[in-house]
Amino acid sequence: RPLLDPSPPLPALFASVGFSIFAFLAALYLIPALGPTFVKANLKGRDLLKVYSDPIPESQGLVCASIYILLLILFIPFPFSNSVGSLPDSGKTLEGLQGVASLHHELSIYLSSLLSLLMATMLGFLDDVFDIRWRHKLPIPIIAAIPMLMVYYAEGGNTHVVIPIPLRRFFGVLVNLGPLYYLYMSLLSTFTTNSINILAGINGSEVSQAVIIAMSVILNDLLYLPWPIDFKIPLHLLGSQAEVEVGGAWHAGMAYGSSELVDRHLFSLYIMLPLLGVCLGFMYHNWYPARAFPGDTLCYTTGMAFSVVGIQGHFSKTLLLFFLPQIFNFVLSCPQLFGLVPCPRHRVPRFDPDTNLLYASKVLFLRPPSKTASFVLRIMSSLGLTALTTHPSNGTILEATNLTVLNFLLVRLGAMNEKRLVQMLMATQVTGSLLAFVVRYGLSGLVYDG
Numbered sequence: 001r002p003l004l005d006p007s008p009p010l011p012a013l014f015a016s017v018g019f020s021i022f023a024f025l026a027a028l029y030l031i032p033a034l035g036p037t038f039v040k041a042n043l044k045g046r047d048l049l050k051v052y053s054d055p056i057p058e059s060q061g062l063v064c065a066s067i068y069i070l071l072l073i074l075f076i077p078f079p080f081s082n083s084v085g086s087l088p089d090s091g092k093t094l095e096g097l098q099g100v101a102s103l104h105h106e107l108s109i110y111l112s113s114l115l116s117l118l119m120a121t122m123l124g125f126l127d128d129v130f131d132i133r134w135r136h137k138l139p140i141p142i143i144a145a146i147p148m149l150m151v152y153y154a155e156g157g158n159t160h161v162v163i164p165i166p167l168r169r170f171f172g173v174l175v176n177l178g179p180l181y182y183l184y185m186s187l188l189s190t191f192t193t194n195s196i197n198i199l200a201g202i203n204g205s206e207v208s209q210a211v212i213i214a215m216s217v218i219l220n221d222l223l224y225l226p227w228p229i230d231f232k233i234p235l236h237l238l239g240s241q242a243e244v245e246v247g248g249a250w251h252a253g254m255a256y257g258s259s260e261l262v263d264r265h266l267f268s269l270y271i272m273l274p275l276l277g278v279c280l281g282f283m284y285h286n287w288y289p290a291r292a293f294p295g296d297t298l299c300y301t302t303g304m305a306f307s308v309v310g311i312q313g314h315f316s317k318t319l320l321l322f323f324l325p326q327i328f329n330f331v332l333s334c335p336q337l338f339g340l341v342p343c344p345r346h347r348v349p350r351f352d353p354d355t356n357l358l359y360a361s362k363v364l365f366l367r368p369p370s371k372t373a374s375f376v377l378r379i380m381s382s383l384g385l386t387a388l389t390t391h392p393s394n395g396t397i398l399e400a401t402n403l404t405v406l407n408f409l410l411v412r413l414g415a416m417n418e419k420r421l422v423q424m425l426m427a428t429q430v431t432g433s434l435l436a437f438v439v440r441y442g443l444s445g446l447v448y449d450g
């Protein structure tokens with residue numbers, strides 16, 4: 001595609017939509033068809049929140065990831081072949097050489113992303129099979145992110161952040177974070193891969209988070225495409241505050257030509273659309289009452305896909321805004337994740353078979369909690385984040401509800417059935433995304449000059 005042509009290559013975008021519909025249908029068909037094969041390979045789990053104990057095929061995210069990655073590979077010729085064809089004498093003229101260089105660059109972005117996705121899928125599947133310990137699996141997404149970080153480095157990716165207006169007196173307008181910026185990006189991949197996995201355990205929870213985040217990213221990408229003239233006004237408004245480099249920071253004015261910006265969001269669409277397709281197909285079977293479980297494979301693959309578009313599309317901070325419920329769940333979980341409060345193997349809500357309702361599950365203190373733990377739990381309880389059972393006479397904490405968003409919702413809103421709870425979780429995710437758009441396009445003008 002010629003360098004300065006700002007219109008999107010429509011055939012590739014249409015192909016991507018076609019591939020996504022195919023991904024949806026493939027997941028819809030293959031998930032139940034391969035279920036028995038998974039059960040036979042001992043990849044099965046019991047639904048903890050049901051009366052029945054039939055084995056449910058587990059880690060069928062592997063089917064989703066396989067469909068997804070294979071389609072991403074089959075898609076490669078579409079955005080990349082016509083660019084070469086359309087260049088006159090690609091090897092000879094300056095324009096031709098620039099075109100070839102930019103093609104190689106975009107291809108390396110795409111291929112490194114595939115590598116990271118494959119690593120994440122492998123890690124997810126290994127985790128399903130071997131139940132890898134936290135301290136062993138945490139560093140792996142960091143390593144999985146290296147290929148795409150190298151590509152970011154090779155393109156001279158910026159490591160500057162724009163300082164909000166009130167703080168500029170101390171730091172200036174731009175601060176170069178250098179290697180710290182790379183550390184931030186690699187931690188991003190650890191966060192996106194794990195954060196969906198720990199907001200899990202009820203039918204439809206993992207995949208619905210992925211669906212809503214993917215839809216939010218797609219919506220955000222669409223804002224950057226050069227729509228026909230009627231839509232130009234909002235696009236122009238966005239352009240003036242576009243999150244273009246310097247360093248993926250909110251930056252006033254378009255630093256690069258608009259075609260660069262369009263390309264990044266097109267890339268993001270190519271990665272997100274088939275993900276949405278495959279997830280919607282899977283969701284049909286994972287919806288209450290679930291006939292298939294995602295396993296960690298689905299959480300890791302989708303999480304890595306989000307990191308890939310956030311980093312390569314240079315909108316990692318906007319992406320993090322779409323993860324507000326996951327950030328909240330992670331902060332809430334910290335006392336249990338870092339061992340201050342005991343963390344049982346499963347923190348899913350408690351199921352009462354008589355009423356068919358879910359209640360917040362509790363962690364029982366066999367020994368009285370430490371001073372620090374008691375202090376933290378009491379603060380959390382006063383904020384309404386957990387419910388405590390205390391000893392009637394001396395007030396020591398005997399029980400606390402598990403520190404997850406699902407239990408938090410049950411503590412605040414009372415017992416409800418599983419389907420209702422997953423709908424509440426989805427509503428929370430949608431609200432988070434709406435808030436994200438307000439913050440990104442409304443409020444950022446207050447702290448950054450637009």
Ligand code: UD1
Nearest residue numbers: 045046047048049197198200201202203296345346347348
């Ligand atoms: C994470 C959570 C854990 C939660 C689990 C549920 C942390 C630190 N870990 O662990 O608290 O209990 O996810 O996925 O927060 N299951 C259902 N219904 C569902 C989905 C899963 O009952 O809709 C059960 C099944 O028995 C399934 C198992 O959860 O086999 C899968 O758990 P797994 O993904 O291996 O747990 P972790 O990711 O390690």
Ligand code: MG
Nearest residue numbers: 197200295296
């Ligand atoms: Mg899991």
